[in-house]
Amino acid sequence: MNSILWIELVIGILVSFTLLGIFIWGAKQGQFDDGKKMMNGLLNDSTDDLQDAIKKDEKVKELKANKKAKLQTNQLQK
């Protein structure tokens, strides 16, 4: 009986610390830097906003790739 409880205790603690780890990762990424914005995002963000976020990521990737290529060309020309 007690050994099962010990196992449960270990699993419980592991799960809670894993969740804490995810929270710390989010905090370090800056996801909680703006408390008000985060809470409003939770309440109001719709699927359209998620689609926008994907589009934005793609746009940024493209801009970064173009810029990198341009900088490399400039360096080669020099």
Add this chain to the structure above:
Amino acid sequence: MSLMKCTHCHLEFDESIMIKEPENKELNFCCNGCQGVYHLLQDDGLNSFYDKVGKNTLSQPLAVGDDSSNFDMESFETRYVKETEEGFNRIDLIIEGIHCSACIWLNEKVLNDTDGIVEININFTNNKAKVVWDEDIIKLSQIIDKIRSIGYNAYPYDRSENEIKATENKKDFFLRMSIAIFASMNIMMIDVAKYTGYFTGIDPEMLRMIHMAEFIFATPVLFYSGWIFFKGAFYGLKNKIINMDFLVSAGATLTYIYSLYVLFGGVGDSYFDSVAMIITFVLVGKYLEVLGKKNAVDTMDKIRSQIPLEATIIVDGGKKVVTLDEIKIDDIIEVKMGEKASVDGEVISGSSSFDESSISGESMPVSKQIGDIILSGTINTEAVIRYRACKNYANSTLNTIVELLEDSLNSKPKIEDTTNEMSKYFSIMILSLALITFFGWYIYEGSFENSLIIGISVIVIACPCALALATPIASLIGISWLSKEGLLFKEAKFIETFAKIDAIVFDKTGTITTGKLTVKATPLSLTLEELNILYTLSDSSTHPVSIAMKSYLEKNYENLKNLELEKIEQIPSLGVQATYKNTIVYGGRLENNIEYKTTIYHFTINDKLLATFELEDKIREDAKKTIEYFKKQNVKTIICSGDNKYTVANIAKEIGCDHFNAKMSPINKADYINSLKQSGKTVVMVGDGINDSLALSRADISIAMGNGADIAIAVSDIVILNDKLSGISKSFYISKRTFRFIKQNLMISLIYNIVTIPIAMAGFIIPLVAALSMSLSSLLVVGNSLRIDKKK
């Protein structure tokens, strides 16, 4: 006349002034700005903005006069634009006009959809934005135009070392506090089983398991979250000071060591819960302090962003744009309409009116002629003038105020709160008693182990749970009562300081008075056509007197309409002149030798005086009652104003205020507050304008009226959201009552300790007594605090 909501900003206006659209009668706009933004959002498919706004109201779109091409200037770029590692440009902006999450969404959405924008991130809390863009695709001025097109405005700010440090510090404390709260909450849940076990009986193996779980959760709290206390204690000891950090870390570590002994020795009861609670409680308080410091940095950035970047000087007959640091004494500076004076100086050509509200607090523009002094930070409201610099930028009024404000915000003196003081002496006493107990038992019994356990148990039983709860619980109830009354206290500790005040200083304009000019009722014998001429004249100027006149006419006369006046001309410092059907019509102050004690508006046609109006700034209805209340409470009441002696004396007499000071600059006001403090008084400053910010930041407690300037609200400790003066007396009453309960709570926890500590010193502490006494003391404190808002 009925009120109607604007389709864009949702603010309510009189139906008669609304702009309607013939093709869609459901659309009503309060101004052209709202109408423009509404259609722009519709055309761009962004109408979901209004779903996000919901029932919130927005401000009317900001009308921005200056040219955005300034943002592409080299001097601007050097100062504000940084290059990212990837080769993009980056700027930090403060966005003006943000109200709700929908405003953030709209700005981010519009900019994200703009080609060339790599990143846009607006912080809702401080309205600061980080913008990264590709200079090859889009220019900064185009980005600013985009923001302006949807009704907002943006100012650059220099992201200082202070801000980077404050942001990092805030993040660090947030992580430490989150982990402490997470662990403490888990420990509290486990505690339910542990303490229930004391009454129902518990298997020793099960108890050990509970202790083990608590040990796992308490360890990161002590060594990660509590690390800052160890660090603080170390630096304190290095400087030979026993500080609060030392006592917190010593208390928590000793309790932790004792609990470890219990866990692995298998005897007694562990107190890992106390370790986690002590650290968590104190850490939450520290986090609030860190937030306060971060707010101070954000406020300074807002103030600095208002300073002009450059000035136009006249060199060899030509104009040259220079940065403020390049301006030398005797340089000739040109200021156009709408521009801010960058340094102090003396007018040498032209005449105009200057808005000095940021310096003197008075809403009426002041006339400036040749020989008059111009102060930096004041805004030219009428015509181009030239003036000679008599100070450089560093010594000019605006920079002096900004620097003084920065110093005050960084080291704002506050009264040491009672609980902190008490905790300090309490902890020293407990540590001493624990040592006496240890040595006493060691000499008496000779057992080192037993003496150590009894010594530590003195510290554990004196667990400052009740002491730690005494202030926060009472403050929480006091603060929630205050917020229900529309009174916002930014930190709980202001309750205590406010309850102890000796003197209260009021600003005049906008605080004792409404700050808005109103026309005294005047019987008129004008024809409808003459009334319409007068209405059109007042509608063609943005001067506060003209605005007051327009609103007076709209309120008192129906069917007024704008006529087609010709040759409309603003006469600097006087009024507006125009021609109508070959007659010269004029509205404003007539140039004569009479010195008026109030603001006067004359209306003439072909130099024939047809009407004279008197304008006044009304005293708030509850001003007299508020002054009476504070006088009854033996609090000295004082009015400080930048206005003339005659006006201030009249108002002081009318509301029954015994002391007043007139013609005070922002620095005079701040010095006066300092002198009151030096005479041993605890001082409250109540204000609403930018000119009060310095005095507000110097006072022990600063109160801003809810519709005051952003900066005044930012530097204040208390904000009267309902904008009523009676809110100040209500705040004082609630603070005094709450503080009385805090003192009672502290007394309860002291009595608890006086009873239990001797039992612990005598070595009679058994787990049941510990569990019962700790819970009971906390319950007593909570129960007592719940009585605070029973008498409303």
